[in-house]
Amino acid sequence: MPDQEKRIEESEIFRNAPMEEPARQYYFIEQARKLVKKKSEELGRNLFFCCVTFGCQMNARDSEKLEGILEAAGFIKGEEDRADLVIYNTCTVRENANLKVYGRLGYLHSLKKKNPHMRIGLCGCMMQESQVVEKIRKSYPFVDLIFGTHNIFKFAELLIRRMESDNMVVDIWEGTDQIVEDLPTDRKYAFKSGINIMFGCNNFCSYCIVPYVRGRERSRNPKDIIREIEKLVSDGVVEVMLLGQNVNSYGKNLDEPVTFAQLLQEIEKIPGLKRIRFMTSHPKDLSDELIQVMKSSDKICHHLHLPLQSGSSRILKEMNRRYTKEDYLALTKKIRQAVPDISLTTDIIVGFPGETEEDFQETLDVIRKVRFDSAFTFIYSKRTGTPAAAMENQVPEEVVKDRFSRLLKEVQQISEERTSRFQGTVQEVLAEEIDSHKEGLLTGRMSQNILVHFPGTKEEIGKLLPVSLDECRGFYYMGSRI
Numbered sequence: 001m002p003d004q005e006k007r008i009e010e011s012e013i014f015r016n017a018p019m020e021e022p023a024r025q026y027y028f029i030e031q032a033r034k035l036v037k038k039k040s041e042e043l044g045r046n047l048f049f050c051c052v053t054f055g056c057q058m059n060a061r062d063s064e065k066l067e068g069i070l071e072a073a074g075f076i077k078g079e080e081d082r083a084d085l086v087i088y089n090t091c092t093v094r095e096n097a098n099l100k101v102y103g104r105l106g107y108l109h110s111l112k113k114k115n116p117h118m119r120i121g122l123c124g125c126m127m128q129e130s131q132v133v134e135k136i137r138k139s140y141p142f143v144d145l146i147f148g149t150h151n152i153f154k155f156a157e158l159l160i161r162r163m164e165s166d167n168m169v170v171d172i173w174e175g176t177d178q179i180v181e182d183l184p185t186d187r188k189y190a191f192k193s194g195i196n197i198m199f200g201c202n203n204f205c206s207y208c209i210v211p212y213v214r215g216r217e218r219s220r221n222p223k224d225i226i227r228e229i230e231k232l233v234s235d236g237v238v239e240v241m242l243l244g245q246n247v248n249s250y251g252k253n254l255d256e257p258v259t260f261a262q263l264l265q266e267i268e269k270i271p272g273l274k275r276i277r278f279m280t281s282h283p284k285d286l287s288d289e290l291i292q293v294m295k296s297s298d299k300i301c302h303h304l305h306l307p308l309q310s311g312s313s314r315i316l317k318e319m320n321r322r323y324t325k326e327d328y329l330a331l332t333k334k335i336r337q338a339v340p341d342i343s344l345t346t347d348i349i350v351g352f353p354g355e356t357e358e359d360f361q362e363t364l365d366v367i368r369k370v371r372f373d374s375a376f377t378f379i380y381s382k383r384t385g386t387p388a389a390a391m392e393n394q395v396p397e398e399v400v401k402d403r404f405s406r407l408l409k410e411v412q413q414i415s416e417e418r419t420s421r422f423q424g425t426v427q428e429v430l431a432e433e434i435d436s437h438k439e440g441l442l443t444g445r446m447s448q449n450i451l452v453h454f455p456g457t458k459e460e461i462g463k464l465l466p467v468s469l470d471e472c473r474g475f476y477y478m479g480s481r482i
């Protein structure tokens with residue numbers, strides 16, 4: 001152990017720390033609170049933090065946990081350019097997510113020069129890649145703290161470690177079985193919340209970096225999930241979004257295995273909870289049992305995000321997706337038969353190595369047959385360390401761009417046609433926020449995940465309201481109250 005680390009381990013703060021979790025982290029939050037108070041008194045002002053989230057809903061949820069810890073330690077949420085502590089919770093699913101972070105680090109350096117008290121922390125998926133950490137150590141030495149996806153629960157402890165040290169603190173775990181419950185969180189919305197039901201992914205789709213940076217699949221205990229949701233509902237939450245890389249394989253690795261459909265049935269019973277959403281589903285694991293539960297449920301929203309990735313069975317095999325074009329078509333048909341007004345949305349990648357025009361036509365064919373309500377479209381991005389990155393026949397950039405724009409056009413046209421199917425009906429809408437474009441309006445969301453703008457007041461946020469869908473404008477509706 002280097003001298004400095006030894007000194008920190010032997011310091012009074014660390015010697016007195018309890019070993020068990022979450023008590024250990026509550027102890028470090030308390031220590032941070034004292035240090036924050038002392039520093040505030042010295043400066044004669046509050047200490048501010050700013051947490052910037054890149055990437056998916058998992059990261060958004062992780063950021064709520066980081067913010068909860070910082071607020072418990074006495075930091076106040078503020079703007080990036082005036083913050084004493086800036087945290088970037090990073091994503092690495094595609095190359096441009098990484099580029100964005102490097103770009104913004106230059107800006108942070110200029111802020112740090114102006115405010116020498118400023119501390120910079122980086123965490124999330126990008127930090128699980130060793131070449132990234134090397135690059136930051138070498139080219140961005142002004143960064144104070146680096147940690148990964150497996151140890152975010154230790155954030156308070158790492159902050160103290162940085163405060164006690166003179167150098168950058170780096171703590172990256174290769175993986176973990178540990179799930180620490182009951183740490184503070186700061187929720188973005190009072191009436192809806194994401195909930196992790198599982199962590200990691202075991203699928204190893206050949207293009208995807210996620211299994212390497214988020215580790216193997218681990219499910220939370222159903223009792224802990226139910227307890228968390230009950231607590232949220234008692235705090236005013238009416239809608240939950242169950243989060244996992246592949247929720248359909250939830251529960252398989254628990255001591256007493258439980259299926260995702262069984263978990264949903266338990267969640268359905270929670271009084272006061274109005275809406276249940278979940279993401280992401282993998283087509284290969286979506287069971288008939290789940291379809292039946294969705295059909296008979298009063299609370300599960302009529303929206304399913306079911307990533308297709310490609311419509312070509314040959315490419316799907318190369319992607320290691322373990323379903324064919326025909327399997328996907330049969331599955332979506334079965335779902336639509338069970339829940340006729342469901343919205344189906346998807347993810348599609350163009351330009352996977354070896355993709356030919358014929359393969360691309362197969363993707364367009366699936367899009368025309370399924371008629372997705374919306375689709376996230378991505379240009380294939382080569383991720384170092386994944387099997388696809390080593391494939392030789394990468395598709396030239398111009399070809400990919402051309403396919404991407406043709407794909408987008410098709411997806412958008414179908415999406416507009418699909419969205420308009422509710423024109424003239426009255427639907428239940430969850431009022432989510434004040435409309436940012438027009439005064440006097442609220443923005444809300446239908447069960448099918450379609451946005452609606454309608455007259456309302458801020459007191460109505462968090463309520464389920466009947467709204468008449470008067471005018472479809474592409475991907476959203478303008479509505480009126482009835």
Ligand code: 5AD
Pocket residue numbers: 093094207208209307309347348349378379380381382383
């Ligand atoms: N390149 C492009 N898109 C990717 N995705 C995952 N990995 C890559 C990659 N290497 C997309 C998939 C996934 C979504 C979250 O991101 O479509 O479903």
Ligand code: SF4
Pocket residue numbers: 201202203204205208209210211245246282
């Ligand atoms: Fe990546 Fe495939 Fe896992 Fe999704 S299911 S996170 S695409 S490996």
